[in-house]
Amino acid sequence: MSYRALYRVWRSQRFEDLVGQEHVTKTLKNALKEKHLSHAYLFNGPRGTGKTSAARILAKAVNCVHGPAPEPCNECEACKRITEGAMMDVVEIDAASNRGVEEIRELRDKVKYAPTEVRYKVYIIDEVHMLTTEAFNALLKTLEEPPAHVIFILATTEPHKLPPTIISRCQRFSFRRISFELIVAHMKVICESMGVSYDDTALYAVARAADGGMRDALSLLDQALAFAENRLDEQAVLAVTGAVSKEIMLRMLQAVVDGSVSEALKALDEAVTGGMEPEKLIQDLIQAVRDVMLFKTAPQLDVVKSSLGYSDLLPRLGQQLSIDRLTQMLDLLLHYQQQMKWVAHPRVVLEMAMLRLSDTGRQEQKAVASAPLAQLEERIRELEQALRTLQTVPPAPVERATPAPAAHPKPAAAAKSQPRLTALTEQWVTLLSSEKLKEIKRAWPEVLYRVKEEKIMVHAWLVDGEVVGATKDTVVLAFRSKIHCETVENKHKDLIQQVMAQVFGTPMRLKTIMMPEWQEFVARHGKQRETQPNESAESGGEDDIIKKAIDLFGERLVKVIDQN
Template sequence: MSYRALYRVWRPQRFEDLVGQEHVTKTLMNALREQHLSHAYLFHGPRGTGKTSAAKILAKAVNCEHGPAPEPCNECEACRRITEGAIMDVVEIDAASNRGVDEIRDLRDKVKFAPTEVRYKVYIIDEVHMLTTEAFNALLKTLEEPPPHVIFILATTEPHKLPPTIISRCQRFSFRRFSFEQIVSRMKFICESMGIPYENGALLAIARAADGGMRDALSLLDQVLAFSGERLDEQAVIQVTGAAPKEIMFRILKDLEQENPASALKRLEEAIASGMEPEKLIQDLIHTCRDMLLYLTAPDLDEISYFAADPHASDLAKRLGSDRISEMMDQLIHYQQQIKWVAHPRILLEMAFVRLSARRKKQELAEVPAVEKLEQRMKQLEAMLERLKNAPPEPVPKGNRESGKGADAGEKSRSQAASVPLGGNWAEQLSDASFAQIKKVWPELLHRVKKEKITVHAWLINGDPVAATRDTVILAFKSKIHREAIEKESNRELIETILSQMTGTAYRLKPVMLADWKAMKAHVKNAPEGEQASALEVPQDEDVVRKAIALFGEDVVKIIK
């Protein structure tokens, strides 16, 4: 007898052998026990999870000479012949190659005939999503109301491609991927049953490569046994699958952790020279990072048990830390998505290694602009503080000081004091050169403020620069709301920063009301020559008097001259 593949030899023949799909097998066994059979079933799930095996077991269970029973006996003639595929009433159809409407019409014509050898006609349609739209339409009516002696079992890996009218006429069963432990346990059972010595590392490597598919795991096990002879070791699995040895992965990650791109690129060259593909290498790097992350967060998992036995691997995981490993995984996954679209995958992988090993330098470069910005801001604050120390008090209009209107006069005095643009001899401080510079850069300033924060620009365009000193710009507003918005610290600092960058001078803004500005200019212009200085200058004790009136009230404070 010719050799048979392991996945065929060890195909489950009973529901209890179908491990990992208990939610499916228990429902089907209860339905068989209570004789609640449906006319159509839909089995869907990833490849190699037991859909076709479950369909054949169900076909045997309904046609068993001792049934329908929860489990086929696998001893009667019907069970044995269905297992061998020798009964014409159990029909397997590959929808990938029989997807046209003519094949489905032929099936529909044969359905009405009664079975000749067993109890039920069972049609197993594999990869049913490959049928054409016309074929689905031809199948629809038969699937909805088939003869009582017919059972349809549809199997697919892509149920979303089936029309809703087909899905609604079937009982749906979702097959899940096998867990890592289930695949390893099944392969251990097979190796022990066949008397094959094995290494646990080899079984773990096969289970990782199978990615949840039992058939993939058994096919790979069959291939490794053919390569290595009568012993299953991890090195043979690595050579057959084309995976990188763990030692190479750990050395590359160690080089990246130590920010040594030269060594990492050298190991990359060695790996590619040994026949490894860049796509496979980056995939193995991602899996290794994933194992290290699991080791740090859930060290008891069987899948990563080799970390505990390898002190170098565990030390590397602890040195990197979960944050750094997560960051490396993010970047490697990004490059894995890009690598399939480039003509030279090796170049992309080399670029990834260089960038992953330059993390500290990148952080230092990112910190430099922040430090420079902070130093510039500190200089501006120091200059502003020095100006505040040396600036004389703001002038108080004389009429407010001499009016005897109590609290109302005090409020008026405070309001007018707030509107005065500068203290001391402000008229003498005005600079035509500074004002000309401000007027020149003002349109560009508005443009930059709009790019930084459009709401500040909306307030600022309602004010006009009316004068400037060597370090102050006076803005006049018609609306009090606009002036107050610009006076807010965050808004004013934004404008002052941009203005300082454009002019090279640490200017500060002084928002005022346009009416107050005109009144101040007129007051100075109309004063006699000998009184203009007194109108512009206010003794320092005037400020003390004003503050006392504001604090205690006009009735309490008595001014003695």
């Protein structure tokens, strides 16, 4: 007996043998069980996913001597003859070569005759989208109201090319691409039944090249088995598919990430010299970047687990590359892949893509390195502005309890020496809410975090403030440093209010005040005493005032006056 291709030998003969199409087989089996048969079916989906096999199984199921049954027996004479393609009442038509109106008219004339051998006449029209417009029009009436003994099964890979009038007359079943793990599992069953030894990496390479089509996978497996001598390994698969080892692709990518463009171009030259086409190389490079991105975002996927067996480069690249960098690399490679279709020298385009990939990495490093410098420059500008503000207003003398350097100033005297930036009127006594204050304090760390994300320098000024009071639409922020209070009030108030509106979900106003003024207000009205700082905090605040004054003007210019 002559040799038969694997995909023919292992063609599904029962619904349960169809791999990865449970949503189709379950519906058809239930319909056969309940005898709810339609007169026309449309099977659409990618190539090699089981459309024609499902059509033949359906033809056997409706004509089996034990049927119509959910599964054909494959033992009766009708099932055997349909499997062999010798049944006159089951007609397979290739619409690609019989696409004219005359062929469809001939079919229409034969439909009215009853079947001679089995229960139903079944017409399987493959690649039905290839029919001409006139042929579709000739088929319309017959497809809508065929004789009771006729079933039409249309199969196509491009359902969008069918007229809506045809689609509306059929029960439509969409076949899906078969998953990576199901293809690998099915090939393992085939290899074990044939007594073939294999490496898992070889089956992974076949499944990746098949791109969801079982027929493609079995054809590549058949070819690789013919090429391999004793054991099916990855090198045999790469030789018949014309692909590059995933290890080589990851090393090339590692060279780009490390900035060694010469090494990457050398590896590229070796691959092209070895017979690889640039179009296939950039496709494999895209797959390598995709594997790194999936490893970083979804390491639990089976397709990612299968790639981990190649080397330790995948985890290393996952640690080195950020998600933003990976998406930039994919965008760049996909762009140049499109450009290759329109140029006479695709290798030049691939080399340009390698250089651009390395260049994006250097730009990212420069951006990261320049970020702290930009923050420092912004900080210097802020401090210069604050210094100019202090030079225009003479500093108030800082009072202390005794001339001794270690003595602490009196809170009341310190409060008198601080100017009031924002007055609190008497109506604030009734407006302040302790419940609202608790709510604001709970959410204030989120405000600080978002301000830091927006502009880190604003966060540096704002962090000196303490939330001491709140109304339904206002937050009172007390500062111990006049510079911080003035800078927040005059320069950064709008940004902080925008962030507060995002965090609290409603517009909120910011009211800045010096801490001594707030302490005086609380002492006068006896409200929200729980917001007052303790004595150690107050003394620490006075020490901070002296320290900051010395830091700004120097120890020789600061004079401590005792008024006791």
